[in-house]
Amino acid sequence: MSSETYTVTGMTCASCVRHVEKALVETPGVRAASVNLATSTATVEGEASFETLAAQVEEAGYGLGRPQADQAVVQAEDDPGPARNRMIVALVLTAPLLLAMIPGLGLHLPGWVQALLSAPVVFWAGWGFFVRAGRQARHGQASMDTLIALGSGVAWIFAVAEWLNGVHHLSFETAAALVAFLLTGKYLESRAKSRATDALKELLALAPPTALRLGPDGTVTEIPVADLRPGDRVRVLPGHSVPADGRVTAGQAEVDESMLTGEPLPVPKGPGEGLVAGTVVHGSALEMEIQAVGAQTQLARMAQLVAQAQGSKAPAQDLADRISAVFVPAILVLALLTLAGWWLATGALASAWRPAVTLLVIACPCALGLATPVAVMVGLGSAARKGVLVRDAAALEALGQATDLAFDKTGTITEGRPxxxxxxxxxxxxxxxxxxxxxxxxxxxxxxxxxxxxxxxxxxxxxxxxxxxxxxxxxxxxxxxxxxxxxxxxxxxxxxxxxxxxxxxxxxxxxxxxxxxxxxxDRLRAESPAVAGQLRQQGLRLHLFTGDRAEPAAKMAEAVGIESVAAGLRPEGKLARIRELQAQGAVVGFVGDGVNDAPALAQADCGIAMGSGAGEQGTGAAMAAAPLVLLRPGLEPILAARRLALRTHRVIRQNLGWAFGYNLVLVPLAASGQLERFGGPMLAGLAMGLSSLTVVLNALRLRR
The missing domain is CATH 3.40.1110.10 (Calcium-transporting ATPase, cytoplasmic domain N)
Known part of the structure; x- marks a missing residue:
């Protein structure tokens, strides 16, 4: 049973992942499929041909491409810049429309001005909603994009009809505000996705771009690392990184392998001993024979571990999309029933479509879309002031629910410097x-x-x-x-x-x-015993995972107050230990600081990287792999982050409860026509805006 990794194009959200996975799994010959939104890749187990898989994915509305053979990890190229520009334009053009709604301000824009301001928001900034909704409709699917496209599009057309009929109060702001608020949430999502591949880039960047290849006559030629082949002889100068995996053929030097072991002391290397890509040679030059290149190197395999661990995580924003799988079709059906019912009751389409449009607009899940990302945005700002950078709301939530917390030793509970x-x-x-x-x-x-x-x-x-x-x-x-x-x-x-x-x-x-x-x-961090004591008092089981020898590891664990110790672990060993705990039902956090910790940081339910040593080799990759990064020296920020995690999770639940409660109350009122006396679609737009404002204000409480 073979396993192959492909690139996927056209994915924008977690619902897209499910659609692509469903298409792949339903392909004859496919045993299992896993789609990674962070890297825009799909890993497929089975015997189906690429052509068959590509046709199946294309039928679902997406594209499939085969990665280059020498790529260890395929990385997404999503740029958050365009999303940011669309959001800014939408907010700037919508602001005058919303100001006109303030009583007593006296700002009443002519209808043609409102149309000109709102049209770019709906049909340029929000064009992606229409494209995705159309693509999903062609394949019998619906999502939040469907309601957004219908709500904003119909609201804008309805506003034009009002304007042409001489209505004084127009509802252009309803269509524009809906798109502007949703683009804000989508921008936060795109930024998170763009950062998802940073860990992979950091890992792969440890290997140098070029190598000094030795010819049969002893001549030295600088070539791209991609041109190396097993059996080539290479010279590595002092202070330079090893270009690929191999063994020493001549020379004596010390090699910094902290990216593998996490230990700071270089290891003496001589003829016959192994070298790993990305490690750094000190003291004198070495000559080596290449044994593994590209995706076969240990560095590339570590990057693949990080990618797989990241791909197994479900982002917090996925909750709204999963709920919308039922919510959106129900609203569409209800809107059609409302239109049909009022048409039959009044005999006039002009009277029937107002309650239907009101229902569509008022049910557009703006607050639902903002409930999680706004709470996350405010929460991560509060966390940063407490010394913690939060990259993933799901990991912050996991920290609050953690049952086990594992620590690396060197540079984590110790200072990492002899x-x-x-x-x-x-x-x-x-x-x-x-x-x-x-x-x-x-x-x-x-x-x-x-x-x-x-x-x-x-x-x-x-x-x-x-x-x-x-x-x-x-x-x-x-x-x-x-x-x-x-x-x-x-x-x-x-x-x-x-x-x-x-x-x-x-x-x-x-x-x-x-x-x-x-x-x-190495010296124990002064605060390590106290922090460990408080974590134990909160009911957490503490573990020490280290590449160091058993005896010093046991002594260090005893000094801190950690009973569970696993020594002599390489990156794969730490990863396996975390998976063992998760298989037992534990919610696991892991605290580390080096490249060797990157796979474990990504696999853990909550990975926490020590960011105070950003100048040391590998810390950048650990920070990129971990959804939580300690910005201040020491371990105390973990305690503040755990308290914040519980508060943020509580606010997210409150926001989601409000978003659904708002719909449960107002959707029946809209369908029954009870809102027409209060302005119909105009009230719907205002209610939608107030609903969004409510979740934002609730999230701002996290700043206290």
């Missing part, structure tokens, strides 16, 4: 003198241990000559004409005194022997 803990002098030199010598030797090194030593020394440094880096061992150089070496016990060829604590030990020695040992270690 710091000096102790100096052990083994000679007559003072601790300060030893640290000054060590910091001077490490001044020009980019190694995390070097940064820890240099940061620990606050004074002036000595000049160093004959400096040399020894990958996997340490550094050497001369200070004041005296030769010094700094590094591991194996590199120095001496035994270190036993250190009764977990940490990294490096020694300083000269020709006469060991002079001192520096113990460095």
């Amino acid at each position: 710091r000096l803990r102790r100096v052990l002098a083994t000679s007559g030199l003072a601790d300060a003198d030893l640290l000054r010598l060590a910091a001077s030797l490490e001044r020009d090194s980019e190694h995390p241990i070097a940064r820890g030593l240099v940061t620990a020394h606050a004074g002036a440094l000595k000049p160093v000559s004959a400096f040399r880096a020894h990958p996997g061992g340490g550094v050497s150089g001369e200070i004041d004409g005296h030769a010094w070496r700094l590094g591991s016990a194996a590199f120095l060829g001496v035994a270190f005194p036993e250190v009764d604590e977990d940490g990294i030990a490096v020694g300083l020695a000269d020709a006469s022997g060991l002079k001192g040992v520096f113990v460095l270690g």
Whole structure:
């Protein structure tokens, strides 16, 4: 049973996803199909040919295309700019029409001016509603777009008829306001979709665009990474990223694999050892043989994991579309019955279509469309002031309902930077003198241990000559004409005194022997135990998922107060652990900070990225993959976000309750003609606007 991924065109909302999935699943030979709105792709399992699938999807009103073979992940190209421009034009042109409705203002626009202002709003800014409604109608489908198109279109035509008949109060503002309010909600949705592929772009950007390929005669040629093939030999310079997966054939260097393990210390690499695309070489150049390229690299597979996890999420805005699957057809039928009933009762179409139009306009789900996105917009603004960037309302809701919260270790509950803990002098030199010598030797090194030593020394440094880096061992150089070496016990060829604590030990020695040992270690964030304690009091089960060794992970978990620990996990392992918890019925949140955490952040019901270290490699991809990002240092914003999550979910439910309650009360009144005495469609437009204003004002309470 094969699995293939295709591009899908023409999708704009969650209902489109269901239509495409239904078309694919009903295709003979298809076993399963999953459509991803974020990346505009469809993954199909089965034996159906591309031509058969494309014909089936086209019949449903959409398009299917085969992705390029060398693309690891297909990314959507939706641009929110046009949607923003249509929204702005609609709001600007609608404003004068709404001002004319204010009593006592005295602003009465001539009918031809109202027609000119409203026509671009309805038939240009709102043209997409008509196109989608027409496409859905051709395939026997209906959605909110159908009511919007009918309501705004019929209301505008009705206003023209009023104008031509000399009616003083025209209802052009009804058609224009309906489109303007709905475009605002659609714009928020388009922005969310545009950001959905940021995580994939960040991941794939870790691999360099070019590589230095070695010819049989030793010549070096810079070529695009896409031209690499398994078996090619490549040179990777210090500070550069590995272009593809492979193994070292020559050279010794240290490689930063934090994107895979989350751990900050580079790993020594020599001939025969594996290299992964996107990792960074330090110290000296390496030569490697390419073994996997393109979609077969581990980096591309990680990107695919993120895409699949994102695709499995249902956005909060999907709720209104799912409800409209029943609501919209019911309103259409009721409008037709209203038209027929009044026509039969009065014998005049002119009298019959007013209640039908009133019903269509008053039932247009403007408040329903705004109920969720407006609450989300205000909620994420409040969250940002509390140090949390919210990308997805569903994830914010999940944080409030979470039963389990898992943490990465390095850079999450710890600071993620090796710091000096102790100096052990083994000679007559003072601790300060030893640290000054060590910091001077490490001044020009980019190694995390070097940064820890240099940061620990606050004074002036000595000049160093004959400096040399020894990958996997340490550094050497001369200070004041005296030769010094700094590094591991194996590199120095001496035994270190036993250190009764977990940490990294490096020694300083000269020709006469060991002079001192520096113990460095990652430091627990000061607030981690307190935050963990409050989360436990709220009933959350806490977990620690880390790529670190079991012993230091257990010690760190004990210090924080976390009982469940899983150590030695690669990205796939963290992802699997989260899926295991979800399979048991848990609502899982995950807090991480590196590229290695991106798949887990996307899979979790609520992914939370530490954004305070945005300058570190991979943090950008973690932030893009996570629907929640901590903008302030530390973990305290999680507590504020959880409180806000509960309030936002409550406001969304209130807004949806109001939107449906409004329809349940006014739709029967419109159908029975009870609203005609109060202006009919004019009142319908005002009621629709007030309904929308109500949900906005209710959402603004989240700012308190």
